[in-house]
Amino acid sequence: MIVRFDPVSYEELGFSKLFREYVAGNTEAPIHGFFGGNPFDANSFIKAAASRTENLNRQECSDALLAFNARFNPPGKVIQNILDLKKPGTWTITAGQQPGLFGGPVYCLLKAVSVIATARYLTKETDLNVVPVFWMADEDHDFEEIRSANIPDLKHGNGSLRSLSLPGRTKAQFATGDLLLDDTVNDLVDHALRLAGNGNGPARELKRLLKHWSPGRPWVEAFGSMMQDVFGEYGLILAGSRHPDVKQAAAPLLDRILRSPDDINSLLKSQTDLLGKTYPAQVQLTDSQLFWHHERDGRIKMPWSGGRWVLPLDTPMELKPDSAASYISQHDLYDCLSPNVFIRPLLQQYLLPNLAYFGGAAEIAYHAQMKPLFTLFGLQMPLMLPRLSATFCEPHIREAMTNFEFSFTDYKNSDAHLHRTWAESENGYDLDTLFENWKGE
Numbered sequence: 275m276i277v278r279f280d281p282v283s284y285e286e287l288g289f290s291k292l293f294r295e296y297v298a299g300n301t302e303a304p305i306h307g308f309f310g311g312n313p314f315d316a317n318s319f320i321k322a323a324a325s326r327t328e329n330l331n332r333q334e335c336s337d338a339l340l341a342f343n344a345r346f347n348p349p350g351k352v353i354q355n356i357l358d359l360k361k362p363g364t365w366t367i368t369a370g371q372q373p374g375l376f377g378g379p380v381y382c383l384l385k386a387v388s389v390i391a392t393a394r395y396l397t398k399e400t401d402l403n404v405v406p407v408f409w410m411a412d413e414d415h416d417f418e419e420i421r422s423a424n425i426p427d428l429k430h431g432n433g434s435l436r437s438l439s440l441p442g443r444t445k446a447q448f449a450t451g452d453l454l455l456d457d458t459v460n461d462l463v464d465h466a467l468r469l470a471g472n473g474n475g476p477a478r479e480l481k482r483l484l485k486h487w488s489p490g491r492p493w494v495e496a497f498g499s500m501m502q503d504v505f506g507e508y509g510l511i512l513a514g515s516r517h518p519d520v521k522q523a524a525a526p527l528l529d530r531i532l533r534s535p536d537d538i539n540s541l542l543k544s545q546t547d548l549l550g551k552t553y554p555a556q557v558q559l560t561d562s563q564l565f566w567h568h569e570r571d572g573r574i575k576m577p578w579s580g581g582r583w584v585l586p587l588d589t590p591m592e593l594k595p596d597s598a599a600s601y602i603s604q605h606d607l608y609d610c611l612s613p614n615v616f617i618r619p620l621l622q623q624y625l626l627p628n629l630a631y632f633g634g635a636a637e638i639a640y641h642a643q644m645k646p647l648f649t650l651f652g653l654q655m656p657l658m659l660p661r662l663s664a665t666f667c668e669p670h671i672r673e674a675m676t677n678f679e680f681s682f683t684d685y686k687n688s689d690a691h692l693h694r695t696w697a698e699s700e701n702g703y704d705l706d707t708l709f710e711n712w713k714g715e
Contacts, residue, residue: 284663286683292553292642293635297660304552308545308642310655313630318657320400322629323365326654330627334523336360338625341519343512346498351509355405359627363403366511367393368622369632369661370409372416373450373497375440376423376466376487377504381634384662386501388632390508392659404629405509408501409622412451412494412514413565413612415573417443420450423462425480429471436469438462446572449612451516453493463487515621521608527624528611530651531564532599535578538563541646542616549642556639557615565612573612616644623653630657 284297295305299314311318339356348356358364369385371378389406396404422439440458463484470477486500498512515521521528531538539561546555562578566586577584583598585591593601602608613621619641622628633641638658648655667675667682675685678696685692 280682282683286681288686289635290553290639292639293660296638296658305642308549308645309658310645310648311657313657313659316396316399319365319396319402319404319629322654322657323402326627326629329652330624331523332360332362332627335625335627338517338519338523339511339513342514342517343498345492345495346502346512348502348512349506352502352506352511355509355511358403358405361403364627365402365404366407366626366628367396367404367630367632367659368407368409368513368626368628368656370411370622372411372414372420373494374420374423375438375462376425376484377497377500378420378423380666381661381663383504384664385632386505386510388659388662390505390510391662392630392632393509402629405511407511407513407626407628408505409618410450410494410498410512410514411618412516413449413567413573413618415447415449417447417453423466425466425469426476427469428474428476429469436465438465446568446570448572449516449567451492451494451514452567455487455489455491455493455496457489459487459489513622513626515613515618518609520625521611524621524625525603525608527620527651528608529599529603531617531620532583532602532611533595534650535562535583535595536581537650538616538647541650542643545646546643553639553642555643556636557643560614563614563617565614567610567612576611615640616647619644619656620647620651620653623648623656624651628656630659632659632661634661634663 284294292305295303296309299312300306301312306312311322336356336359339359340353343352343356359366367389369389371382371385374382377383386406386408389408393404393406396402421442422437424435424437427434427436440462466484467477467481470480483500483503486503487496494514494516501510501512513520515524539559542559542563546559549555560575562576564576564578565573566576568574568586571586574586576586582592582594585593585598585601591601602611619631622631631637631641638660641655641658645655665682675682678692679699680692680695684695
């Protein structure tokens with residue numbers, strides 16, 4: 275198969291001003307002041323490794339990752355990479371996504387490809403030993419985001435996408451790491467395999483990957499096993515925080531977070547206000563940056579009000595920060611705590627010898643809101659890299675596209691817009707004026 279690659283500028287793709295200025299690579303642009311370094315220069319990774327203060331317990335990190343990955347049947351390359359993290363000269367770069375049905379959107383896979391390729395490049399071109407990590411956002415609870423998958427209809431030869439979805443949920447929303455697959459997943463697997471047809475390469479590959487999705491299996495285990503099936507041979511380490519060993523390793527940081535809500539909120543507000551002078555904020559700020567895993571109610575906000583934490587126990591308790599931290603420590607309730615979008619990056623930097631994070635436009639934007647938090651907790655902000663972004667276009671579709679005088683990026687516009695533009699170019703008429711004239715006549 276011959277694959278043709280055509281680069282397209284982000285300027286033509288409708289991304290935000292913040293993202294376009296960031297990826298332009300001009301480190302003098304205002305946006306780069308909200309980040310920790312230039313991610314487009316390999317020397318930045320060398321400097322980041324040299325300047326990072328080793329407050330990491332590498333043995334604990336390695337042990338926690340071994341425990342986390344055990345259920346995914348990792349190949350030897352993954353295990354070796356985890357063991358190498360015990361060595362001071364080994365570093366990670368990370369990407370992440372909430373575990374989606376059947377692997378989730380294509381950009382989830384593109385993130386994994388991004389960290390694998392960049393880790394390989396840095397290991398080859400520098401003196402660093404860099405290993406790739408994919409952080410499964412296993413504490414997120416947005417079931418609507420993960421319950422669907424688009425499968426190409428290969429059976430009928432038209433390649434159109436068919437959306438397959440598990441039933442929605444109206445009851446309590448539990449973290450992905452707490453979900454079990456039920457019998458309804460069998461119908462979706464069967465439907466997907468029918469769409470794939472019989473005997474061809476894609477059908478065989480799809481059957482191999484979908485075997486991981488079966489009733490009674492934890493959702494995260496199905497997703498993680500599938501990811502290892504695809505990327506394990508390249509040494510991709512899976513990580514997440516919905517695991518008792520990981521939460522125990524993160525306990526000192528969680529304790530400090532519990533004791534510092536006003537400092538966190540003040541820094542987030544000042545940074546967001548500063549960012550807002552030039553760019554819109556990606557995430558709306560709230561008073562609390564923590565969630566709570568409740569056995570009955572799922573993942574719920576942990577309220578912060580009037581200078582007190584409200585612990586959502588069966589009988590809620592209102593405690594001042596130091597008292598709340600002490601109570602959670604004494605009763606070993608760290609597994610009940612869950613980070614929000616601003617706390618999760620802190621956990622990643624605390625738990626991993628991490629140099630960089632790959633993200634999409636939205637992830638890069640909310641990291642711009644939180645640079646001071648890394649300083650508050652004595653952590654180094656990761657270099658922020660834009661993930662690989664690609665659109666796959668089959669040959670017969672590309673051929674059809676050449677029949678019209680549109681650029682590739684024109685197709686992001688609506689059908690109506692394309693129809694009007696084409697008709698006007700073909701006839702030389704302004705259709706609005708033409709119809710108005712007809713009505714007048």
